[in-house]
Amino acid sequence: MTDQQHLQALSDIKRIMERSSRFISLSGLSGISAGISALVGAAIARNWLVDYYTRWEKTGAYNDADYASLKVHLIALGLCVMVVALCGGTFFTWRRARKNKLSIWDVTARKVLFNVAIPLAAGGAFIAGLLYNHLEPLVAPTCLVFYGLALINASKYTLPDVRYLGICETILGIVNLFFLRKGLYFWAVGFGLLHIIYGALMWWKYERKGSFQSIA
Amino acid sequence: MNPIGNLNKIFESRIRLGVMSILMVNEEVNFNDLKQMLEVTDGNLASHLNTLEENGYLKVHKGFIGRKTNTTYVITAAGEKAFKGHLAALEHMIRFTK
Numbered sequence: 023m024t025d026q027q028h029l030q031a032l033s034d035i036k037r038i039m040e041r042s043s044r045f046i047s048l049s050g051l052s053g054i055s056a057g058i059s060a061l062v063g064a065a066i067a068r069n070w071l072v073d074y075y076t077r078w079e080k081t082g083a084y085n086d087a088d089y090a091s092l093k094v095h096l097i098a099l100g101l102c103v104m105v106v107a108l109c110g111g112t113f114f115t116w117r118r119a120r121k122n123k124l125s126i127w128d129v130t131a132r133k134v135l136f137n138v139a140i141p142l143a144a145g146g147a148f149i150a151g152l153l154y155n156h157l158e159p160l161v162a163p164t165c166l167v168f169y170g171l172a173l174i175n176a177s178k179y180t181l182p183d184v185r186y187l188g189i190c191e192t193i194l195g196i197v198n199l200f201f202l203r204k205g206l207y208f209w210a211v212g213f214g215l216l217h218i219i220y221g222a223l224m225w226w227k228y229e230r231k232g233s234f235q236s237i238a
Numbered sequence: 239m240n241p242i243g244n245l246n247k248i249f250e251s252r253i254r255l256g257v258m259s260i261l262m263v264n265e266e267v268n269f270n271d272l273k274q275m276l277e278v279t280d281g282n283l284a285s286h287l288n289t290l291e292e293n294g295y296l297k298v299h300k301g302f303i304g305r306k307t308n309t310t311y312v313i314t315a316a317g318e319k320a321f322k323g324h325l326a327a328l329e330h331m332i333r334f335t336k
Contacts, residue, residue, distance in 0.1 A: 025332055035255065041275065042263060129274075
C-alpha cells in the first residue's frame with residue numbers, strides 16, 4: 023500500500039465514524055424557516071391577546087367564556103405553528119440530504135428524533151399539567167426550558183452546534199420565569215429569533231458555497 | 239520497529255475497516271443499518287462480518303423484533319485494541335515515509 027492509500031483509508035474511517043454516529047444533513051435553512059413560522063405565530067397570538075384585553079377594558083369585567091375561547095385558540099395556534107415549523111424544517115433537511123446523496127431516515131436520524139422526543143414528551147405532559155392547574159404564565163418558560171434540554175440531549179447525535187442553541191433556549195426560559203408577563207416575547211425570541219440566528223450561522227458555516235468545513 | 243508489520247491484514251478490506259469504524263462509535267448496530275451505511279450487498283457484508291467474528295473482533299447478538307430476526311453486532315475489547323493498533327500503524331506509516 024502506498025502513502026496515498028493510507029491517507030485514503032484514514033479519511034474513510036473518519037468519514038464513516040462521523041456519518042454513522044451523527045445526523046449531518048440538518049440544514050440551517052430548516053432553522054430559519056422554523057424561526058419565521060414562530061414569529062408569524064407570535065404576531066397572530068399578540069393580535070388576539072390585544073383584542074382580548076381591549077374587550078376586557080370595554081366591558082370592565084372578566085368574562086369566563088371569552089378567556090376559555092382565547093386559551094383554546096392559543097393552544098391550537100401553538101400546535102399549528104409546530105406542525106408548519108416541522109414540515110418546513112423537514113423539507114430543507116430532506117433537500118440537503120438528497121443533495122449529499124444521504125438518507126434522511128437512517129439510524130442517526132432515528133437517534134436524533136428519539137433523543138429529542140424524550141424531554142419534549144416530558145415537557146408536553148408538564149405543560150398539560152400546568153394548564154390543568156391554571157398556571158398559564160408558566161407555559162412559555164416551560165416550553166423554552168424543555169425544548170432547550172431536548173436540543174442539548176440530541177446534540178450528541180447531530181451537529182455539535184445544536185448544543186449551544188439548546189443552552190441559549192434553556193437560559194432564556196429560566197430568565198422568563200422572572201418576567202412572567204412577558205412570556206410571548208420570550209417565546210418569540212426563543213423560537214423565532216434564536217432559530218433564525220442559529221440557522222443563518224449554520225448555513226454560513228456548513229452549507230454556503232465554498233464552505234468545506236467538516237463536522238468533527 | 240517495522241511499521242508495516244503493525245498493519246492489520248484483516249483490515250485491508252475496505253468493508254471490514256468500515257464495519258469496525260461504525261462499531262467503534264456506536265454501541266450496537268444491526269445488519270440492515272450496516273448494509274445501508276456501507277452500501278454493500280447482503281452476501282458480501284455477511285462474509286466480512288463472519289471473518290471479523292472468527293477473529294474475535296465483534297460479537298453477534300441474535301434477537302427478534304416480533305417475528306423478524308434482528309441480528310446486532312457489538313465490538314469486542316480485542317476488536318477495539320486491534321482497530322486502534324491499525325490506526326496507529328497507519329499514522330506512523332504516513333509520518334515515517336515523509
